[in-house]
Amino acid sequence: MIVVVERLSHSYGPRNALKEISFEVSKGEIFGILGPNGGGKSTLFRILSTLMPPRAGKASIAGFSVLEQPREVRRHIGVVFQTQSLDRRLTVHENLDSQGRLFGLSGNVLQIRIQDAMERLGLADRQNDIVATLSGGLKRRVEIAKALLHEPDVLLMDEPSTGLDPAVRRELWRYLDDLRRTRQVTILLTTHILEEADLCDRLLLLHEGRVVAEGTPQQLKSRVGGDIVILDVPDPEEMHQRLKETFAVLPQSVNGRLRIEVPDGAFFLNQVLSSFPNKVESIEMHRPTLEDVFLNETGVKLEG
Amino acid sequence: MFWLPVFTLWRRELIRFWREKSRVFGFVGSPLIFWLLIGSGFGDLAFFFPGALILTVMFSAVFSTMSLIEDRREGFILSMLVSPAPRVAVVLGKTLGSATLAWLQGLLFLLFLPLTGLRPGTGDLVAATVFLFVISFAFTSMGFLLAWRTDSTQGFHAIMNLVLFPLWLVSGAVFPAHTAHCWIHWLMAVNPLTYAVSALRILLGASRSEGMPDLGFSIVITAAMAALLLAAAASSVRERNARSFA
16 A cells, blocks of 8 residues: 555644545555545645644555655655746746655766656647746646656645646546556545546545545445436425425425436436326436435535 | 755756746846846945845845745646655755855856956956855745745735835945934844845945945845745745645
């Protein structure tokens, strides 16, 4: 296990940000921490990247404790922050060069690594551009190149796709997948984007500082079981009652709509429509998504 | 693993500064005007020269450390903090970089020395430039200490106007100690900047006045201040307080 977190807790004054979080990540895995903003992801990220010591519990990366051996941990992790961490006034090459030297690299080794990282991320023809003039996608690529220069075992990424357009996002994921396969780099990322979470090997669902579920996206979705049916009705309260009585289901009210989990969506909809003609304004049905998993476990929506 | 990050951060400050050269004119320009106006007003350009030189270094040292606030806002500081470079190396690299910039601007100001009629010997002149670096370093460490705790550049300006400028006024830069009121006299004695001005005044061969501390003592006080401020800056970074990091 390359990342081991045991009963990690943190609080800001009286507010508990993390409550006894435990999980493990194995080498070469892409591990996602999914949760809404304010759910404790950033706190966890800061602790793992050694920016902040935890109040209680243990966390280790590559066998080193983030609390007691932060410098050793820093040698083994590459960190990609959500906020930019580049020097906007320097060129791409100068940024990478500075970063390499902060990690003790110099001379030919450093120059070869810089060239290699720039080629992998398609930055070679941009090396003399001032960072401030680059687009958001390019900047993110420089951030990643920077985090990989010292060949870390674990790449920590805070919301890597936020602010990137879908094409750039896909490209980023192709690269992450390649990195994990060819170099056995373990990737630990936080996200609140469902499409991104779906691409992870394994997920940890975090809500109000607690782990609410853990598993592969498939495992998590199968916990919901069946289909999700969503109804728009003129009188949700009345319909809620009548659905309960007629079909022995337990509808949830989400943003004024009724959400029902049923084993067979098509069959259920048929029955609803024939039992309550003219009472339903619109219907929606889908296979369980991670959003449904989250909603099931916490009662709140992940996104907005 | 210690000097490489120090050198890297030092070089970074220099590259950044080189990309916005207009800053130089502001920091050298205003003390220059000060000096010419006050000096000419009193008919003594030589007396005000050391003080104006210190003002140049003070302005540019303290303002270069404002880049730390920028680094934090732009997130660059995060890359420094998650690197295995020792915290002390990070502080030293930044302060050395800013101190070098302040020092270079001080040297630029020193080019106006011939206008004062002061003719220090070569040895004294070299000593003065070395001493000027110590002063730059002390100011930069102080600036670092302030910038590390300040989130806005406005707060920084307020401190500059409320603390540093008055400190400079009662350092013997503008008026000598012996003509001052009794309480000002005491203020001057406990003001560390008094010793910096005094040492520079002696090294540059400006006229000595009564009650001025002697050279050796002044240099010791200034160097001690620089060391103390650097230690304070380094220890403030060592408190692993990530409160203000997004």
